Amino acid sequence: MRTIATLEELKSLVGQEVAVSDWIEVTQERVNRFADATGDHQWIHVDVDRAKAGPFGAPIAHGFLTLSLMPAFFESALHLPSRLSINYGLNKVRFTSPVPVGSRLRARLTLQACDPVPDGGVQLTWLAWIEREGSDKPACVAETLARRYA
Structure with missing residues (x-):
């Protein structure tokens, strides 16, 4: 896990891969719970x-399940003290390869932009490259936005 002390420090990291998350296993139980939560059976x-x-020769995870792991990827990869963090949305998302049940996923997080917003915060644009262990192709590539306030 990478620790970043201040929002100001983030500005110097634009254009860099900042952190890599821990692996998360996609189990059939997780897929079933996601199906129950979303109604997608x-x-x-x-x-x-x-x-x-x-x-695919096996059950695969929902694309939106893969995307919904984003908070867990960030939580395991990056510690950035702030009084408030808000998911601000997504610019682009592509599900580029299937995720068979039993796969392990992790995210490589590249900071694309760090822009000031009112009330002393910053809007962070992250490129999340979600890779599947043992695969050359990512499972998902997403540009995600977050706002952080010191």
Whole structure:
């Protein structure tokens, strides 16, 4: 985990890979819980037997499940003291390869921009490259926005 002492320190890190998260395993239980939470019970995710005969040979995680791990990736990769942190949204998201159940994922976090916002905060634009262990192709590439206030 990387610790950044102040919001001011972030400005010098624009354009750099700042941190890499811990690995997170995508289990069938996690996929099933996500399906229950979102109502997305498509067979490719939750019907193990049918998915084995499907195009990927196994059940795969929902793309939005992969994306929803973003807070956990940041939590394990970066410690930045601030009084408030707000998810401000996404600019771009691509799900570039499937995530078979049993895969491990982690995120490489590159700071693309650090712009001041009212009330003494900064808006951070991050490129999150979510990689699957053992794969050359990322599972997801997302440009995510956060606002932090000292």
